[in-house]
Amino acid sequence: xxxxxxxxxxxxxxxxxxxxxxxxxxxxxxxxxxxxxxxxxxxxxxxxxxxxxxxxxxxxxxxxxxxxxxxxxxxxxxxxxxxxxxxxxxxxxxxxxxxxxxxxxxxxxxxxxxxxxxxxxxxxxxxxxxxxxxxxxxxxxxxxxxxxxxxxxxxxxxxxxxxxxxxxxxxxxxxxxxxxxxxxxxxxxxxxxxxxxxxxxxxxxxxxxxxxxxxxxxxxxxxxxxxx
Amino acid sequence: xxxxxxxxxxxxxxxxxxxxxxxxxxxxxxxxxxxxxxxxxxxxxxxxxxxxxxxxxxxxxxxxxxxxxxxxxxxxxxxxxxxxxxxxxxxxxxxxxxxxxxxxxxxxxxxxxxxxxxxxxxxxxxxxxxxxxxxxxxxxxxxxxxxxxxxxxxxxxxxxxxxxxxxxxxxxxxxxxxxxxxxxxxxxxxxxxxxxxxxxxxxxxxxxxxxxxxxxxxxxxxxxxxxxxxxxxxxxxxxxxxxxxxxxxxxxxxxxxxxxxxxxxxxxxxxxxxxxxxxxxxxxxxxxxxxxxxxxxxxxxxxxxxxxxxxxxxxxxxxxxxxxxxxxxxxxxxxxxxxxxxxxxxxxxxxxxxxxxxxxxxxxxxxxxxxxxxxxxxxxxxxxxxxxxxxxxxxxxxxxxxxxxxxxxxxxxxxxxxxxxxxxxxxxxxxxxxxxxxxxxxxxxxxxxxxxxx
Numbered sequence: 001x002x003x004x005x006x007x008x009x010x011x012x013x014x015x016x017x018x019x020x021x022x023x024x025x026x027x028x029x030x031x032x033x034x035x036x037x038x039x040x041x042x043x044x045x046x047x048x049x050x051x052x053x054x055x056x057x058x059x060x061x062x063x064x065x066x067x068x069x070x071x072x073x074x075x076x077x078x079x080x081x082x083x084x085x086x087x088x089x090x091x092x093x094x095x096x097x098x099x100x101x102x103x104x105x106x107x108x109x110x111x112x113x114x115x116x117x118x119x120x121x122x123x124x125x126x127x128x129x130x131x132x133x134x135x136x137x138x139x140x141x142x143x144x145x146x147x148x149x150x151x152x153x154x155x156x157x158x159x160x161x162x163x164x165x166x167x168x169x170x171x172x173x174x175x176x177x178x179x180x181x182x183x184x185x186x187x188x189x190x191x192x193x194x195x196x197x198x199x200x201x202x203x204x205x206x207x208x209x210x211x212x213x214x215x216x217x218x219x220x221x222x223x224x225x226x227x228x
Numbered sequence: 229x230x231x232x233x234x235x236x237x238x239x240x241x242x243x244x245x246x247x248x249x250x251x252x253x254x255x256x257x258x259x260x261x262x263x264x265x266x267x268x269x270x271x272x273x274x275x276x277x278x279x280x281x282x283x284x285x286x287x288x289x290x291x292x293x294x295x296x297x298x299x300x301x302x303x304x305x306x307x308x309x310x311x312x313x314x315x316x317x318x319x320x321x322x323x324x325x326x327x328x329x330x331x332x333x334x335x336x337x338x339x340x341x342x343x344x345x346x347x348x349x350x351x352x353x354x355x356x357x358x359x360x361x362x363x364x365x366x367x368x369x370x371x372x373x374x375x376x377x378x379x380x381x382x383x384x385x386x387x388x389x390x391x392x393x394x395x396x397x398x399x400x401x402x403x404x405x406x407x408x409x410x411x412x413x414x415x416x417x418x419x420x421x422x423x424x425x426x427x428x429x430x431x432x433x434x435x436x437x438x439x440x441x442x443x444x445x446x447x448x449x450x451x452x453x454x455x456x457x458x459x460x461x462x463x464x465x466x467x468x469x470x471x472x473x474x475x476x477x478x479x480x481x482x483x484x485x486x487x488x489x490x491x492x493x494x495x496x497x498x499x500x501x502x503x504x505x506x507x508x509x510x511x512x513x514x515x516x517x518x519x520x521x522x523x524x525x526x527x528x529x530x531x532x533x534x535x536x537x538x539x540x541x542x543x544x545x546x547x548x549x550x551x552x553x554x555x556x557x558x559x560x561x562x563x564x565x566x567x568x569x570x571x572x573x574x575x576x577x578x579x580x581x582x583x584x585x586x587x588x589x590x591x592x593x594x595x596x597x598x599x600x601x602x603x604x605x606x607x608x609x610x611x612x613x614x615x616x617x618x619x620x621x622x623x624x625x626x627x628x629x630x631x632x633x634x635x636x637x638x639x640x641x642x643x644x645x646x647x648x649x650x651x652x653x654x655x656x657x658x659x660x661x662x663x664x665x666x667x668x669x670x671x672x673x674x675x676x677x678x679x680x681x682x
Contacts (some may be wrong), residue, residue, distance in 0.1 A: 101518070116385070152553070174525055182575055184579060184582050184649075186550075187554070188550060188552060188553055213505070214508040214511055215504075
């Protein structure tokens with residue numbers, strides 16, 4: 001998977017480059033609008049992360065130039081939380097946008113959504129260690145025992161299981177499980193995870209649902225539990 | 229060029245008095261001319277009557293020389309007056325020779341005028357026939373008087389009038405300038421006072437009690453604007469202070485914790501722990517900044533852009549579903565009453581309702597019921613969340629929707645709640661053309677908002 005990052009802020013560009021590389025992406029970085037436009041047009045990328053405020057040529061003109069020739073998916077990064085910028089970005093052919101400050105996990109989630117082309121062929125049966133999930137029948141078992149989950153608990157488990165090994169932020173979980181796309185002061189996700197854990201992990205070994213402090217939750221098999 | 233009010237008033241006074249005086253002058257000039265003319269005519273007729281007996285009493289040509297000397301005598305003392313006796317008979321004539329031209333203008337009517345070669349102004353004349361007697365045929369007696377004094381009087385009067393008009397206009401201008409200056413003195417005082425206002429002394433107002441009614445109205449409006457400005461300014465200042473305060477705690481944590489961590493050799497686990505902790509604080513900062521940006525959007529007057537027509541009760545139900553686990557944990561039930569259709573931006577609306585419910589559940593005792601009611605009102609839809617429990621004191625109610633305002637100050641700094649929840653409710657209401665409200669008595673608290681509907 002090849003990503004072009006067009007970003008002039010050095011620290012932002014550096015952490016994005018490192019983070020995405022570690023996520024398994026091949027990353028190119030352009031430090032201004034002109035380089036960005038050149039690279040976006042000359043080379044093939046699976047997705048482009050494009051900052052709006054750039055020296056040389058701004059993000060909109062890069063997008064404009066790109067869309068005249070290519071349909072590479074683009075995520076715009078806007079520093080100002082202005083509807084104008086977002087509407088303008090989407091109208092001119094951006095596929096998604098993120099408002100700074102954004103979380104890195106959020107960016108990864110959006111990138112995956114844009115590049116995960118054929119989710120239709122997804123398996124209906126998921127298996128992690130002794131956990132078995134039937135997405136169609138909406139049922140789950142551990143060690144052969146049926147887990148008695150409510151609808152929301154199952155939705156949470158399914159969301160985590162589909163992205164096994166990926167850290168899901170609370171915001172992403174709220175969006176996937178409750179279709180809520182705003183920040184709120186509630187600790188709904190914590191409560192839901194606690195409930196799921198009591199049914200999924202408390203009676204069984206190994207522990208599958210892990211908390212990553214400050215980031216979110218991940219469903220995976222670990223050598224030993226690192227839960228805080 | 230821009231004229232001052234005093235200058236303008238002075239100019240207007242000048243124009244007004246000039247026009248008045250000019251009209252008066254023209255009228256007086258006309259009147260005087262007519263009066264002077266009448267006076268001349270009267271004098272001519274009187275003189276004619278005076279000289280007529282000279283001729284009447286005489287009927288012999290031989291005696292005409294005596295008449296001539298009598299006329300000469302009578303006229304020598306007054307060069308203004310001339311007399312002519314016109315007759316076909318050369319013997320009965322008197323006065324200087326007149327050309328036919330001169331005669332015509334004098335004789336065609338009883339009043340006429342004769343232009344004499346040695347005089348600048350024409351003579352005004354009156355002539356009439358004196359009937360024949362004895363040897364003397366009927367003769368025409370013509371009396372002329374010099375119109376120079378009349379013309380001169382009229383001229384000097386005209387000059388006087390023009391001079392008076394100009395001087396009067398200039399005087400009015402000067403006086404007007406002075407009067408305007410005096411009249412505008414309160415304005416100057418007012419502007420002096422206004423100049424003395426500065427951001428540091430925002431609570432100062434213009435003195436209105438000593439002002440004229442016209443100005444006090446202006447000053448009142450100005451004071452009103454000042455009051456609004458002061459409120460906005462104070463809100464901004466308080467807001468900046470609040471933001472600084474809210475950001476200070478997580479920033480302090482971040483710096484301190486990072487310094488402590490870096491001051492010794494640490495194990496990977498310890499380093500990880502520090503980074504996780506930093507991340508929590510950073511996430512909190514991000515959430516505050518994002519919420520502040522959101523509130524700023526509403527402050528700028530932005531309206532909800534992506535509205536769709538939906539059932540309000542269904543949207544409320546969605547928010548209730550989201551918080552279901554929270555309600556179960558807290559042991560409270562939620563009931564939704566009423567419904568209405570409205571055009572709203574669903575994510576904003578759900579966010580507002582979620583914040584209200586979150587607030588309610590924090591204050592409701594275990595086993596309580598939270599009631600969300602949706603009420604269709606004229607022009608607006610009212611969404612209120614009511615919870616039982618200890619009420620909120622009156623002094624807190626009005627400030628409940630202020631940013632970072634916390635009823636229970638000990639809750640400040642809680643990790644969950646950064647005190648923007650209800651401010652966001654208000655922002656959402658504003659973006660939907662609505663308002664917020666809060667009521668509380670001993671047993672229950674109702675907090676809610678309205679959204680405008682067409």
